[in-house]
Amino acid sequence: MTEQTDALAAIEKHRVRIDEIDDELVALLNERAACSLAIRALKPAAGMTLYDPAREGRIFERITACSDGTLYDEGLHEIYETLLRVMKENPTA
Amino acid sequence: MTEQTDALAAIEKHRVRIDEIDDELVALLNERAACSLAIRALKPAAGMTLYDPAREGRIFERITACSDGTLYDEGLHEIYETLLRVMKENPTA
Numbered sequence: 001m002t003e004q005t006d007a008l009a010a011i012e013k014h015r016v017r018i019d020e021i022d023d024e025l026v027a028l029l030n031e032r033a034a035c036s037l038a039i040r041a042l043k044p045a046a047g048m049t050l051y052d053p054a055r056e057g058r059i060f061e062r063i064t065a066c067s068d069g070t071l072y073d074e075g076l077h078e079i080y081e082t083l084l085r086v087m088k089e090n091p092t093a
Numbered sequence: 094m095t096e097q098t099d100a101l102a103a104i105e106k107h108r109v110r111i112d113e114i115d116d117e118l119v120a121l122l123n124e125r126a127a128c129s130l131a132i133r134a135l136k137p138a139a140g141m142t143l144y145d146p147a148r149e150g151r152i153f154e155r156i157t158a159c160s161d162g163t164l165y166d167e168g169l170h171e172i173y174e175t176l177l178r179v180m181k182e183n184p185t186a
Contacts (some may be wrong), residue, residue, distance in 0.1 A: 007139035014128040014135075015148075021125045021153060025118065029172065032114045033164035035107040042107075046100035055108075062112060068138050071126035075179035077145050079122065082175040086168035 029083070036087040056084060122176070129180040149177060 043050055060077060067076055136143055160169055176177060 003138050003139055007135045008120075008141075011132050011135050011139055011141070014132050017127050018125055021121050021128070022152065022156055025121055025157050026156050026169065028114050028118055028121075028162065029169065030161050030163040032111055032169075035111050035114070037163075039104050039107050042104050045096050046104055047097055048101075048104070052099055055094040059115065062164075063115055063119050064114050068123050071179070072129075075126075075183055076119065078174050078179050080173065080174050082094045086164070086171050090165055090168055 022051055022068050032083075033087055037090065041092075051088075059084070124174075126180055126183050130183065130185055134185075144181075152177070 040050065060080065063076060063080055064073055067073065133143065153173065156169060156173055157166055160166065
């Protein structure tokens with residue numbers, strides 16, 4: 001059973017790291033939501049429309065360029081499509 | 094036009110921070126994908142099934158508990174539903 005024990009221990013180690021990553025992801029998603037809410041509040045005074053497809057296009061270009069490709073681009077884009085939609089729908093406090 | 098200029102400058106500042114956050118998010122998502130791929134490869138030797146709903150349930154509990162709520166919980170869960178699905182579908186290198 002040594003191989004099985006080793007595999008279980010290795011899985012547990014990776015899961016501990018995933019939990020740490022999730023803590024960091026959640027903190028960053030909350031900070032990103034705060035920035036989005038601030039921008040949404042400023043847009044009327046700036047004379048900007050709430051939806052800015054050019055900005056979204058630049059976001060997708062940036063994330064594709066800075067990804068190392070471990071997560072395939074289609075998957076990364078799917079996550080960001082959900083993320084950007086959710087940020088727009090996020091109610092103000 | 095001072096109010097408009099101020100609002101545009103403030104929006105630009107928030108967008109610079111969002112770009113920094115996106116760089117960090119993409120790096121963490123790639124690292125998380127690498128952990129997921131490693132776990133997937135180890136599961137047969139560990140005698141574990143590939144899909145583990147109890148683990149997913151614990152992930153949702155953890156992210157809800159550590160979120161400060163700026164991003165509403167439903168939105169956070171939607172992002173994680175996409176994230177977990179995409180991690181499972183991610184092809185091995």
